[in-house]
Amino acid sequence: MAAQTMGSPGGTRSSMPRSFAFTNSGDSDIHPFSSVSGEVRLGSGAVVSPGSSVRADADGPFHLGRQTKVQDGALIHGLPGGYVLGDDGADYAVWLGDRVSVTHMAIVHGPVYLGDDCFVGFRSTVFNARLGKGCVVMMHCLVQDVEIPPGKLVPTGTVVTTQAQADRLPNVTDRDLQFVNYVWV
16 A cells, blocks of 8 residues: 555644654554654554554654554654664664564664664664664663664673674574564564
């Protein structure tokens, strides 16, 4: 199905109040007790669960890739003027690739790029960061102001706020992926 624009398009990025619009691939699932506002582009099969908030009201657009899940109580927001380069070459306040899972009560605050198959665990915060494909952030973590290479693990309770810390992270293991797949379903 072709993309469709929902809501009222228009407004400017610099003034409030403004109208909001989001693009829905047509088969994404937005729970009626969630909030999606601003310039949000939802890929095929994306899920926004109850109690979650996806607010692209600060400045730039958000991209939520195919089969990406925003679980109950998660928050996705961005700062004015903060951008990441999406896989399509355009600027975004938040880019979530395909099959990304932002779990219960997690916060993703842009500018943020999460590559395909990333996982952000319960009550973790990712701010002003870029995570490569397949990164796993376990529970109660803080990831801020860093770039994490693909396939790295942020263990439960870890604070990563310097590039030196990010460069020392371990690789994701099969056991980590079993947990991710268990939570994903």
